[in-house]
Amino acid sequence: MKNRFVFFFVILFVFGKSALGQFIYPPDLQCVVNDNVNSNVTLYWTVPNNTCGAFINYTIYASQSPTGPFNQLAQITNQTQTSYVHNGALPNTWYYYMVTDANCPGAVQLSGDTVNNLNPAIPQIVSVSVTPAGNVVITWSQSASPQTHGYVIYYYLPSNQNAIPFDTVYGLTTTTYTDVVTPTNQVINYTVAAFDSCQKFSSFTTHHNTIYLTGDIATCDNRVSMDWNRYINWPQGVKEYQIWVSTNNGAEVLAAVVDSGTVNYSYSGFTDGDSLCITVRAVSAADTNVVSNSNRLCLRATVVQIPSYLHITNATVDADNHISVTWMIDTIAELIYYKVDNSVNAVTFNPVAQLNVPNPLNWFETYIDSAGVFPEKNPYWYRITAFDSCQHIFVSDSVKTISLQGELFDYYIAHLTWNSFELPYATVTGQNLYRDFGNGYQLITSFGPSVKEYSDSLQQFLSERGIFCYKVEAEYNLSLPNGYTASLSSFSNVQCIIHRPIIYIPNAFAPNGVNNIFKPTIIYGEPRAYTMSIYNRWGTEIFTSNDPNIGWDGTDHGKPAQTGGYAYLIQFYANDGVKVERKGMVLLVK
Numbered sequence: 001m002k003n004r005f006v007f008f009f010v011i012l013f014v015f016g017k018s019a020l021g022q023f024i025y026p027p028d029l030q031c032v033v034n035d036n037v038n039s040n041v042t043l044y045w046t047v048p049n050n051t052c053g054a055f056i057n058y059t060i061y062a063s064q065s066p067t068g069p070f071n072q073l074a075q076i077t078n079q080t081q082t083s084y085v086h087n088g089a090l091p092n093t094w095y096y097y098m099v100t101d102a103n104c105p106g107a108v109q110l111s112g113d114t115v116n117n118l119n120p121a122i123p124q125i126v127s128v129s130v131t132p133a134g135n136v137v138i139t140w141s142q143s144a145s146p147q148t149h150g151y152v153i154y155y156y157l158p159s160n161q162n163a164i165p166f167d168t169v170y171g172l173t174t175t176t177y178t179d180v181v182t183p184t185n186q187v188i189n190y191t192v193a194a195f196d197s198c199q200k201f202s203s204f205t206t207h208h209n210t211i212y213l214t215g216d217i218a219t220c221d222n223r224v225s226m227d228w229n230r231y232i233n234w235p236q237g238v239k240e241y242q243i244w245v246s247t248n249n250g251a252e253v254l255a256a257v258v259d260s261g262t263v264n265y266s267y268s269g270f271t272d273g274d275s276l277c278i279t280v281r282a283v284s285a286a287d288t289n290v291v292s293n294s295n296r297l298c299l300r301a302t303v304v305q306i307p308s309y310l311h312i313t314n315a316t317v318d319a320d321n322h323i324s325v326t327w328m329i330d331t332i333a334e335l336i337y338y339k340v341d342n343s344v345n346a347v348t349f350n351p352v353a354q355l356n357v358p359n360p361l362n363w364f365e366t367y368i369d370s371a372g373v374f375p376e377k378n379p380y381w382y383r384i385t386a387f388d389s390c391q392h393i394f395v396s397d398s399v400k401t402i403s404l405q406g407e408l409f410d411y412y413i414a415h416l417t418w419n420s421f422e423l424p425y426a427t428v429t430g431q432n433l434y435r436d437f438g439n440g441y442q443l444i445t446s447f448g449p450s451v452k453e454y455s456d457s458l459q460q461f462l463s464e465r466g467i468f469c470y471k472v473e474a475e476y477n478l479s480l481p482n483g484y485t486a487s488l489s490s491f492s493n494v495q496c497i498i499h500r501p502i503i504y505i506p507n508a509f510a511p512n513g514v515n516n517i518f519k520p521t522i523i524y525g526e527p528r529a530y531t532m533s534i535y536n537r538w539g540t541e542i543f544t545s546n547d548p549n550i551g552w553d554g555t556d557h558g559k560p561a562q563t564g565g566y567a568y569l570i571q572f573y574a575n576d577g578v579k580v581e582r583k584g585m586v587l588l589v590k
Contacts, residue, residue: 025050026112027058027082027098031147031198034090034117041089041117043096044198045082053104055079062086063095066114070097093118113146120145120194120202123175125233127284128190128208129292136179136188136210143194143202148172153179156189156207163191163204184295187212187229206233211294213280219304219334220390223268224276230263231282231292239285243267246277260285274301304390307333309482312423313364315382315399316490317471322370325382327396328484331361339385340367346381346398357386375493379403379419397424402492404472412459414468414497418452421474421490425481432473437461441471449474466526466574469496501527501574508587511554518586519551520570527572527580534586535567548572554588563590 027045034041043060057077061070073096074084086094098112121144129137138153150170154163169177182188193204208231215226231238238260245255247270255278258265270276277298284290307330314326325340335357341349352369373380383398400422409415421428428449434441435456444456458468472492479485502523509518519532527548534543534552542556552568554561570582 022052022104022107024052024100024102024104024107024109026100026110029096029098029112029115029147030149031196031200032094032096032115032117033198033200035085036090039088039090041086041094043084043086043115045098045112047080047082048100050100050102050104052107053102056101056103059099059101060084061097061099064092066095066116070095089117115145115147118145119200120148120196122202122205123151123192123194125190125192125205125208126175127290127292128188128210128231130184130210130295131178131293132279132296134184134295136182136184136190138177138179138190138192138208140175140192140205142173142175145194145196145202146172147196148194149197150174150195151177152193152195152201152204153177154191154193154204155182156191156204158189158207163193163207184210184212208233208292211280211282211292213278213294213297215278215297215299217299217301218266219302222270222272222303223266224270224278224299224301225264225266226278226280226297227264228280228294230260234284234286234290236285239283239288242281242283244279244281245269248275249277252277252279270301272301272303275299276301302334304334304388304392305332306388306392307335307386307394309480310384310386310394310396311425311480311482311484312382312384312396312399313478313480313486314488314490315380315401315423317375317401317493318368318491319494320370321373321375321493322368323373323375323380323382323401324366324368325384325399326364326366327384328364328480329361329386330482331363333361333386333388333394335361335386335388337387338365338367339387340369341383341385342369342373343381343383343398344378346400349381349383349398352382375401375403376405376495377403399423402472402474402490404470404492404495406470406495406497408497409455411502412457414456414458414470416454416456416470416472416495418472418492420449420452421476423476423478423490426476426478426488428474428476430475432475434471434473436469437467441469466501466523467496467498469494471495498574501580503570503580503582505568505570505582505584506586507584508589509554510589511560512590517551517553518568518588519545519548520582522548527574530570530572532568532570535569536561537564537566539567542566560590561588563588 025048029045031044057075059075060073062073063070095114095116097114123140123143126139152165153167154165156163189207189209191204191207194202211228213228218225241258243256244252246252277296279296280294282292309330312327316324338355340352342352343349380401381398384396386394402418402421404418406416432446433444435444471494473489475489477487504521509515530548532545533541536542543552565585565587574580
């Protein structure tokens, strides 16, 4: 119906200035609704604002062809009427327009837009592009249906070909939308549908997607490796992809152009420390003015720095027999992880742990090996291996822990042996031996770095519980090639020796005021579940005690027992869990 407008403007030109501004406006056809049940079509419009003269009628013209001929369908004489039912119109496709008749001499009668009873025409996406701020701008062509009231924006899910509506814009000529909510760290697919004021929707258009650019610095060979997904569904596809780079917040510069089949690129035009922001731009093959930008990938160009030193500074055993290993690293290094290895022979090392490194790097790191180590059985060697992102490997020297062994050599003698503490750049200056029998560790003695055994006399501790724990400390001075010096110490494992109880039982006693009580004397023991029972000559139990400090006073049910021999049975559990049992005869004399 555009030709009608051209004709009317020609009339305006011919009539000149006297006719300017004198128009009879038509109703604005908003939408056309099909009633499939009754085969009717209902037209809805808004009343025009005509002030040039008295209203006569609205005329509806209809045709089954968009180019006509159009015939008069109806005349509406009610100026406020806003709808009309075209009975029996379906199932055909109909095209309608309206004019207004009014008593306005010399005014130009305008025709309304031609609308039809089809759903609004499908709009076509022009481009989907990411802004530098990380928003997504969707642009589409205006729907060909003048009754279009607005557009629905959808996320499209290629996996199941579903579209999820998430926002609406209004107006036929509104053809752009900015998504400021959805993160652009992914590929996002969009599609659009048109709708009219009667909520009739077009199908959604062919979906378009964002370009998601990923990449990282290949710091080992000084380049940025980039990957992106293809831009799809332009009518003639993609002409090329352009790589645009901003260095140190400068203007974007075209760095490279690749063909439409290429979705990766390596960029190397930078120096260490540069701040880079990179965008990939797809160019339409149908119109090179139409482009789609990827997300902006910003990163710092760096070259991996390697450590100038890696040294173990200590390996020591704690009170739980866990081994704590400490090392120092050149903090300029750019590492990704450490490996901790140990060995029982200094030849074959086994992996113990892999540790992520902090950023920034700590000068000192410590790892506690608490699983599957038995330092009381043998010493362990440890070494640290550091890895960077280029798979460069840096291995420390190894350290040897102190393994303390001990045994009860004879009554009241604990014999201890241990190996030397060994660490490159460390000089052992002395050793200390500590003992704990229940009151905390006390220094027994100190000796030079070459001593490897010691015998400890326990006779002075007869009243103690009989558990004697030891540990050895090696004191050393550390002087590393990097200039670091320190005075440190390394402890052995804790080695405990349990002295079995020594029991003295009298063979006779006389409850006459001098030796009134019969009971055993227990040295080095904390008897548990203790019992002592006394039996007469007929095997009848006449006394029992569950306390090693309470003995038999020579009575039988409160009366003095007769002189003679009595059987005893003494039972308890020692500190190491072994059951101790003594039985025999004691002579009661008076």
